[in-house]
Amino acid sequence: MTRRSRGPVAAAALVAALAGCMHYDRHHDERHGPPSHARGADAGARVNVPPGHMPPPGQCRIWYPDRPPGQQPPSGDCRELGRRVPEDAVLIRGR
Secondary structure (H helix, E strand, O other): OOHHHHHHHHHHHHHHHHHHHOOOEOOEEHHHEOOOOOOEOOHHHHHOOOHHHOOOOOOEEEEOOOOOHHHOOOOEOHHHHHOOOOOOOEEEEOO
16 A cells, blocks of 8 residues: 555544444434423423422423422533433423
């Protein structure tokens, strides 16, 4: 192989290697927001979250409708929590 033909081959190998490192989560696509089981900003109104238990602006909270307010998990980063919302819970966004 000549030096000139190694460049494209090396570039193709690099692209193939990097493509193998990519991760796609079919349940979470940044362009379309959090997973479908995360309900969004007005979920608090649908599940009766008391005002004092809403997450602060810019944060989210996983909310279990069948648990009392004092037994809910703490608020945190929306991206992180959006990936972990169980089927029996909703994601509440602070405003």
